[in-house]
Amino acid sequence: MQHPAVPDLSHTHTRPIHWVATATAVAGVVALSSVLQPDAATAAQSADKAAAPAPKTAPAHSTPPDPATVAFPLECGPVKAVVQKKASGDLDGDGRPETVAVVHCDAPMGTPPDGVYVVTRSNDGGKPRVVATLVNPADRRTATELSVRDGVVRATLLGYSSADVPSCCPDVTDDVKWRWKNGAFVSDTPSHARTV
Template sequence: MSEHDAVALAERFARYRTEVLAEVEPPGPAAVRRTVRQRRRRTLGTAVAAILALGTGPIFGYAALTDPAPRPGPVDPTGTPSPSPSVSGSVSPSAAPTSASPAAAVPDGRISRAQLLATPVSLPAWRPGPSCPVTDTRLVGTANRDQTNVLQRLAYGDVDGDGATETVALVHCLLGTGGPEQVVVFDRDAAGKVVTLGRVVATALEMPQWLTDVTVRPDGVVRVQVADIAPGGGWPGEWSQRQWRGYRWADGRFTQVEGPTSFGPNPHAMNLVVTATDLVLDTLPDGSRVGTVTVRIRNGGSGPATYVALRLGLPAALRPDGDGWAPCRNEPETTREPVTCDLNRLDAGAEVRLTLGFRAAAGATVGQGTADVDARPMDSRFDFVEEVYEGDNRVKIDYR
């Protein structure tokens, strides 16, 4: 380095110290103490840096001197530092992070028919009266004695929304030839034991008297086919009116959410009972013969008869006569046997009384004998409807 360069560099160092040091705030006692501690460690490094700076020539040194000086960093406070505020109460140490444990598996509630028949179960109480067992009882596959809980049908599906399958069973409390029925849902607890979730629906003394089928939809709705009247005692199953009703599990019980809630009148649920008096003919001055038959028709069933067809099997010589035939919807037959009279609706428990007049023309041969008086229920299409008790729909009368 030439003497001229050395002199110029010295002048720049002097000017730098004059300009920069005037901007620096004198540090407090704490900063002085820290500087003293660090000075010894930095002495050697500072000397080496200065030598390298001088060796690189005036251009590098000039660039370093002309760059903006870095902003001074924070300094320690001159006073005694105040302690940090403490959190009231004890603080538990944080646990070391662990991998999240998987959720406990939901028990599988799919129970096969064989498993259900082999496992003691508890059933919701039957309606008052039936004495079939309900606690720690075994279901049976076929009826073999009275007071037996018979497993009739099974269905499977997630009915409670827990992501696992439950078992839906149609159970019949067999008492003699009849007995109530109910649909029950079974599940398993965490230990694998069969438990009872609840009852979906049960038969009633009125309606429904019969449960015929059960299914489970993918959305968890339990669908039960119910019928108004149970078969037996002369009532065939095909006469029963059937409906599908849907039930959903909510708030700890099953409630109906779909389907009808009542039945309309069953066309077979009537029992027409007929009584009639004998026909005794009197001879009039013109030689004709007249008489009356009093017919009483009572509906002793639980359902109405839409129409009633009355037939009287008297000889063709005896023809309808008088105002007693006014309630008939049709014109009474006057030329052929039997005489008919179609009547309007007859509700359950109601009855109709008719006093029907007959006349035989002068010279007509009537004789004497017996005749059938018969009353039959009809539907809205005027088709005959069968009854359970048809023996009381017909009586015989004498005519003379």
């Protein structure tokens, strides 16, 4: 029988206790690394912060007006006016956002007609108010889509081809755009009514 050239190293054979010790050590390193995270590299940032002026806070009137706080020119009788849709953006180029709101009476039955209104806030950040009516509820229209992009209000309106069409079943669809021009909202799109 020949003896191995290397002596028997019994401590090099792995046993379950070795795996438990290794797992415990790795878990400890991971836990410590999450607690003892190095600080972010702040040397350059500190110098930049000292040189740069403090950021200005946005003016209070830079948030769009909330249409829920507005009294709309809508006769609803015993029920309340409900803001169905809203979209915001700077419509007149003054740097302050306006809100366009689709509002109707909260009728328990039928399809109440919508009014589409532009809501703004005064320069001093006062209470929001209605400044324009884009769609009058008397026109018997319902707005299914509303958006404001690049100073343009876009809406998809459902309507009726005649007074004989029941309120439940609008049969005409219009895609309409309005833009602020010369102190008023002007429809950029001629009415291209489509039958539903």
